Amino acid sequence: MNGWIGRCLRVNLTDGKHQIEKLDTDLLELYLGGRGLGVKVFTDEVDPNVDPLSPENKLIFCSGPLVGTGAITGASCNVITKSSLSGGLACAKMRGHFGAELKFAGFDMVIIEGQSELPVILSIIDDKVKLVPGLEYWGRSTAETEELFKKNLGDQWMARETYLVSIGPAGEKLLPLANLVNDRFLSVGGAGIGAVMGSKNLKAVAVKGQHSLQVADGSRFVQVINTLINKLNSAPLTSQSMSQWGTTFLVGLCYQKGILPRNNFRSTSQPLKNIGTEALNSAFALRGRGCFACPIACIKKADVKYSAFEGKGMVPTYLAIGTLGFNCGISDLSAIGMMSMLCGEMGLDPVATGGNFATLMELVEKKAVTPEELKIDISFGNADSMIEAIRLISTKKGYAKRLGQGGMAISESFNMPEIFMGVKGLSLAPFDPRAIQGMGLHFATCNYGPHHLYGYTFIDELLNVHENLDPLETQGKASLVKRYQDTSAVVDSLGLCNWPLMGLKFNNYVPMVNSCLGTNYKADDLLSIGERIWNIERIFNMKAGFNMGHDTLPERFFKEPIPDGPAEGQISHVKEMLPEYYQLRGWSEQGEPLQEKLQALGLEE
Amino acid sequence: MPRIKIDHTKCTGCRHCEAACSLNHVANTVNPRRARIRVMRDGNRYYPVIAGPFVDAACTSKQFIVIGDQTYDMCAFCRASCPQKPYFIEAETGIPLKCDFCGIPPSPSCVRWCNTGALELVED
Ligand code: SF4
Numbered sequence: 001m002n003g004w005i006g007r008c009l010r011v012n013l014t015d016g017k018h019q020i021e022k023l024d025t026d027l028l029e030l031y032l033g034g035r036g037l038g039v040k041v042f043t044d045e046v047d048p049n050v051d052p053l054s055p056e057n058k059l060i061f062c063s064g065p066l067v068g069t070g071a072i073t074g075a076s077c078n079v080i081t082k083s084s085l086s087g088g089l090a091c092a093k094m095r096g097h098f099g100a101e102l103k104f105a106g107f108d109m110v111i112i113e114g115q116s117e118l119p120v121i122l123s124i125i126d127d128k129v130k131l132v133p134g135l136e137y138w139g140r141s142t143a144e145t146e147e148l149f150k151k152n153l154g155d156q157w158m159a160r161e162t163y164l165v166s167i168g169p170a171g172e173k174l175l176p177l178a179n180l181v182n183d184r185f186l187s188v189g190g191a192g193i194g195a196v197m198g199s200k201n202l203k204a205v206a207v208k209g210q211h212s213l214q215v216a217d218g219s220r221f222v223q224v225i226n227t228l229i230n231k232l233n234s235a236p237l238t239s240q241s242m243s244q245w246g247t248t249f250l251v252g253l254c255y256q257k258g259i260l261p262r263n264n265f266r267s268t269s270q271p272l273k274n275i276g277t278e279a280l281n282s283a284f285a286l287r288g289r290g291c292f293a294c295p296i297a298c299i300k301k302a303d304v305k306y307s308a309f310e311g312k313g314m315v316p317t318y319l320a321i322g323t324l325g326f327n328c329g330i331s332d333l334s335a336i337g338m339m340s341m342l343c344g345e346m347g348l349d350p351v352a353t354g355g356n357f358a359t360l361m362e363l364v365e366k367k368a369v370t371p372e373e374l375k376i377d378i379s380f381g382n383a384d385s386m387i388e389a390i391r392l393i394s395t396k397k398g399y400a401k402r403l404g405q406g407g408m409a410i411s412e413s414f415n416m417p418e419i420f421m422g423v424k425g426l427s428l429a430p431f432d433p434r435a436i437q438g439m440g441l442h443f444a445t446c447n448y449g450p451h452h453l454y455g456y457t458f459i460d461e462l463l464n465v466h467e468n469l470d471p472l473e474t475q476g477k478a479s480l481v482k483r484y485q486d487t488s489a490v491v492d493s494l495g496l497c498n499w500p501l502m503g504l505k506f507n508n509y510v511p512m513v514n515s516c517l518g519t520n521y522k523a524d525d526l527l528s529i530g531e532r533i534w535n536i537e538r539i540f541n542m543k544a545g546f547n548m549g550h551d552t553l554p555e556r557f558f559k560e561p562i563p564d565g566p567a568e569g570q571i572s573h574v575k576e577m578l579p580e581y582y583q584l585r586g587w588s589e590q591g592e593p594l595q596e597k598l599q600a601l602g603l604e605e
Numbered sequence: 606m607p608r609i610k611i612d613h614t615k616c617t618g619c620r621h622c623e624a625a626c627s628l629n630h631v632a633n634t635v636n637p638r639r640a641r642i643r644v645m646r647d648g649n650r651y652y653p654v655i656a657g658p659f660v661d662a663a664c665t666s667k668q669f670i671v672i673g674d675q676t677y678d679m680c681a682f683c684r685a686s687c688p689q690k691p692y693f694i695e696a697e698t699g700i701p702l703k704c705d706f707c708g709i710p711p712s713p714s715c716v717r718w719c720n721t722g723a724l725e726l727v728e729d
Contacts, residue, residue, distance in 0.1 A: 069635050070624030070718075104636065155689045160646060210635035210696055218628055222714070229720055243721075288721065290619030295720035297617035551713070 002216040003065035003517045004028060009107045009129065011122060013200055014055060014114030018129050023108060027492060030602065033108060034064030035091050036493035036533040040079040041111065042089070043536055048543035052084040052192065053174060053199040055115035061094075061102065061165075061205065063110040064495020068100035068292065069152040069213050071221075071512050072228050073497035075291035084199075085176040085192030085352065085406055085451055086425040092190025093453065093492060095299070096183035098207065100292040101163040105209030116201040119172075121149065123206045130587040134203040141345040145204055158208065166204035167194045168347025170394040176406045177393070179349040185314045187344055189453060191352035191406075191426060195483070215519030216319060224511045228504065229295050230559045235503030237463060238296050242499055243288065246278055247318040247558050252323075253462060257471060258567030259435045261428075262326050263380050264358040265421045266557060268432055268565035279333055284315050291497065298499055302337070316340040322430020323354025328361060329380030339387055344392035351451070352406060353393075355427020357386055359407035359420050368414045375399045394424050423450040424550050433557050433574070435567035436461055438469070438477035441581060444484065444551050444574045447537040455484040456498055465502055466547060474573045478581040486530030493533060532601040534585075535593050539603075548591040551578060577584045607711045607728050611653050616631075617674040618651035620644050622715035629707055629714040641704045642715045642724075644693050645681050652682055653715075653723060655704045656693040659685040 004023060010017040023037075031037045038060045050056045059081045066074035077099030083090035102110070104123045112122070119134035137145045145166045150159035165182035171194030178194025179186050186448055215221050232238045241249040254260040258268040280286070281481035284302030291299070300315035316325070316333070320340035330336060343350050361380045363369050371377045376392070376399075377385045393404030405413075407427050411420035421428050426449030433440025438457040452458060457480055460467040469480070487506055494513060507523045514521055557572040582589060586597030598604045610641070612647045623637035623644065631639055641656040650672070670677045686693035686701035707713050716724045 046607060068624075070621060070628060072621075100620075104638075157692070210636070210638045212627075212631070212634045212639070215628065215633045215635060218633040220623075222628060226717065229718065233720070288617045290617035290621075292619060293621045293624055294617075294619045295621065295718075297721065 002214050003069060005103055005106055005108050005211060005213070007107050008111065009124065010111045010113065011129070011131075012067050013112065013116035013120065013202060014132070016116070016131055017581040023031070027371065028065070030529070031533060032065060032490070032493040032529060034062050034067070034076070034493040034495045034570060035078040035489060036077050036529065037078070038062035038109065039089065039091060039533060039537055039540075041109070042080045043540045044080065048540050049545075051084060052082045052087065052196055055113075056403045057082050057093070057196055057199075059112040059193075059196055059200065059202075060109065061112075063099040063102050064493055065108075066513065066516055067495035068103040069215055069221075069516050070225065070293050071496065071516055072232070072499055073291060073294045073296070074223060074495050075124070075293060076423050076492070076495050077102055078492055079180060079188055079190065079193055081193055081196045082544070083190070083192035084174070084195040087449060088449075088546055089537055089546050090190045090193050091448055091492070091537075092188045092193055093181065094180070094186070094188045095497070096163070096186045096596070097292045097293045098163045098165050099495060100184045101161075101207045101209070102459070103213060104211050105207040106211040110205070110337065112200060112202065115199065119201045119203050121204045121206060122202060125158070125206060125208045132170060134201075135205045138172060139169060142166045142347050143184055143322050143345055146184055149204065149206060155371040161388060162208040166347070167197050167202075168345060168394065168433050170347045170404075171195055171198035172203075173394070173396040175396060175404050176409070177352040177392065177404055179352075181347050185341075185344045187350060189319070189349065189351065189451070190448070191349035194347050194349075208240070215516050217515045221512070222516040224515055227244060228500075228508060228512060231508065232295055232500060232503045237465065238500060238503035242296050242298045242502060245280060246300045246315065247499075248315065248321060250318040250458075251321055254431065256566065257435060257462060258562060259432050259462065259471070259571060260322060260326055261430055261432045264327060264362045264419070265428070266362075266560075267535045268435065268567060269564055275464050278316065282331075284337065286315060294497065296499060308461050314344065319429060320350045320354075323351045323358075323427070324386075325354075327354055327358045328386060328432055330383045332383055332385065335383035335387065337552045339383075339390055342387065342390045344361070346390065348390065348394060351429055352427050353390065355408065355420075355422055356404060356406040357389065359411050360403065362419050363411065363414055363416065366416070368416055374403065376403070378403075418555055421554050421556070423553060424546065426450060431453060431458065432562065433553055434570040434572045436471040437474050437577070438471070438480050439572055440553060440557065440574050441477055441577045442481045444553050444578070445481070445581060447534065447541055453498065454488045455481055456488065457481055457484045458499065459484075459502055463502065463522070472567065472570060474577050478577050478584055481581060483527075484585050485534055486527050487528035489533040490526045492599050493529070528601070532603060535598065535601055535603060538593060542592065551591055607726055609655055609706075609716060610725045611655070612723050612725070613650065613652045614653040614655055615721045616644065617721055618646055619642055621718045621720070622653060622724060625714040625718040630698045635637065638691075638696060639702070641693065641702045647675070647677060647681065654682055654684050654692075656686055656702045657684040658703060659687045659701060688728055
């Protein structure tokens, strides 16, 4: 098979047995792999109303067909499950080398079922699938787990080539904010997944192998990649901004346009001097790190210079700076670096954690709760106590239990649900939807909550790469959102990264896909696969209890105009754009996929 | 003579060179373990190493390498396809692998795909 390995590993943790299955080639044609295939298999096998933390929920790791083949940025593996935070489908993208190594280990997909009695680690090393007793790893941070596991392998050469994805203490304690962390410090952006893995008593998955991948037309494939690398190098964003600073370069841009939220989305002007990329350079010694086969290398490693922490860390990304930092009123880059580092060690999702604390801080400010009651001085701008709190919530000891339930649960427990800035139970990524309308519509309608990785409209709205759009304009945004959502579904399913789209057009990917897989896709064929995936996700979520009422934003964005900054006076126009969006999607006015649409996509029941 | 100059400070550990090499030497196949260049990693850092022949003599003069504040075992950067470690040896046949600069005149595929400048073809 070209691209795909064609094998799937099914592990039942309840009885400890595993079996190797062949992938259904018809499904591969319809869903490609990665996110698409994973979601298809998950939605077929799991009841939408299952309790996310029960043994009946499954956890799927699925690499795309282009992963590991050397296709540029072909590195990502998607993790699919039912989220314990939102109750809907969760699909998170894992960067780094794990995805590629999973393919070299001989599998496109790993399905994890059941629940182990004692902690275990699933080890897929050199064609030996084993459940290793995980008791000695339980309670350890993600970095320690990886180190210890490799030490226990005994063979330093084998250890060098093994890649791990694990949960931290937060996942073990079933904290809804927990996620997975792979390759030591890359957080797998999806809250609630860590708790699912924790509920299965699965501490980590380790992979290594020697399988070869086949490419349909090697010489053409190599040529295509040469041209793509040249294209990336001639685009300023991918060759300079991303390579130099990673996504952090967005901080300055978003600030200028009034998109960067502060103090739980109540302001966009920061009284800050040091937020630009220069500040980043001086706070950290940057060192680029790439996912498998990535010419951009946007991941930045650094030594976090913070007195309380002596270790190696990763430079906070735009997400971490926005959510853990500015939205909590904190602008000290080294403190933010420290927090994002801690989140990585403890296995916490930065977006959900930041949202959690921003909610708490506003509650304190509104005097719904006092710092004395919380036993910790949580307030906007107080970095030290937030660092302390991050440590505390992941151990879930004593009073800290109340602090980490997720923004929505916390705001509800104080009868102020309007304070939670999130959609479908998940916290907003740091883009103020009032100042960037298309992104706002995406946040409201996204199957995976308000996260920009599933619809990167800011590439056109803010960065103006392919189209020169005004972020405040609503005209044409519905179709922009649909296009980007479908694109993200295809890109994730192929196993590619989204960021090359800051320099390449989606069409540029097509020859790479075809020469690798030996197919004859056109760009539109791929996009309709994306649409199919988006629709099955939607259907699953509707069965799990989401409806049109969930396709909205917090009331604040409709009622309170942005009080200051460049986008002063703006409110969100999501409600006006929503009908057009539904229509473009071929959904009813209530947002349900219509029969004709399903038929056209080959999804009729 | 042309050679490939390695600047490890520029390496991002993306291993695109490994994919390029194996694609170029085994038709339509990608497998880093069959590549003649491998990226060794140690903590924060990456060191591309290009395969060379194995001679016993290298091992007798083995030393430790100090980079920055860390000391490394020389074996980790050794380019020999030696029996001690599973690098640069075809898994199925046991044949030692050696960089051939991708033909004459040299046009190394790893250098072509290395986008950070960690690998460079130089003449000296
Ligand atoms: S652009 Fe960044 S996230 Fe994407 S593949 Fe490259 S290093 Fe990974």
